[in-house]
Amino acid sequence: MNLKKPIVLLAMLILSASISIAQELPSQEEIMDQMVLTNKHLMEKWPDPGVNVITNRERSSNLWTRAVYYEGLMALYGLKKDKAYYDYAVKWGESHNWDLRNGTQTRHADNHCAGQTYIQLYQIDPKPERIEHIQASIDAMLETYKINDWDWIDALQMAMPVFAQLTSLTGDAKYSERMYEMYMDTKVTQGLFNEEDDLWWRDKDFLPPYEEPNGNDCNWSRGNGWVVAAMVRTLEFLPQDDPHRFEYVQMLQRMLKSVLTVQRTDGFWNVSLHDPTHFEGKETSGTALFLYGMAWGVNNGLLEKEVYMPAITKAWNAISTEAIHDNGFLGYLQGTGKEPKDGQPVTYTSKPDFEDYGLGCFLLAGTEMYKLVGKE
Incomplete structure (x- = not known):
């Protein structure tokens, strides 16, 4: 058997893919323009970041959906030091007296999510009140032996980065x-x-024998996307010498290798990863979270560039050309829930019950794309 021929062919394919990727990648200016546009849409819709959010009922604006948005806004601020972004985040924290939804006594991961931004703002301007409540809440948890609070996978993204930040x-x-x-x-x-x-069930309700209509497990796109984001943000904030870093690195690598195989040809991911016909269609939030993980992984040398760049390029182009409206509104965004059927229908013009977390996911992905394109 001639071993040289397959090797030469493989090299040609990699070279061809590299050329194709280079032609398809957007410029940093294009990426920034789309982040600024989509963020402007939300800031103009919510000029007062402290006002309560009313959907099916009224909620304080330090809830998890808005907290995820501020994760993205702080990432954007890291690239574009616009004082309006900083002031908007500070006003949000101040409007809640830097407290958590349901108070300092809460153990709920969703309520801890706001603490990620509170801590980042403290690092910019170390006013003690900015971290007083989030640190007190986590300290109260550590005074107990209870460790089973995170019984749904979204919780990992909401709370793990806070623990990593407090260690740092x-x-x-x-x-x-x-x-x-x-x-x-x-x-x-x-x-x-x-x-x-190498994927997660959203919670115990989806453990086998639960099945999707095609007989496969229910691997919800955004739920797994939350775990990807949890690994990324935990690794970002955690000290380099932490003895458990390898676990989080390996989890990120395993998950992204798995989702790589089920990306749609148009660049999006379906809401159900292993049953593409169950509420089939484009979905922005899960796609943005997988894109975030892949771009961050390549940027930090944890993923092979030649393997992941085609998927990264397709995913970015899918969102940027198909999901973003001229006014900055994000389409194809699944509303809140915990499985494929929730928040349906998901279309270009459908309006989710909360639009803020989707923007947060997009801004996280966009900031990593911006860095990645800068290296190109």
């Missing part, structure tokens, strides 16, 4: 050690990670 901020590994214990409880004790598929 204080130098005390008690936060990162408790985070690891809680993460492993979710993964192993509660059994929400599927070792066979």
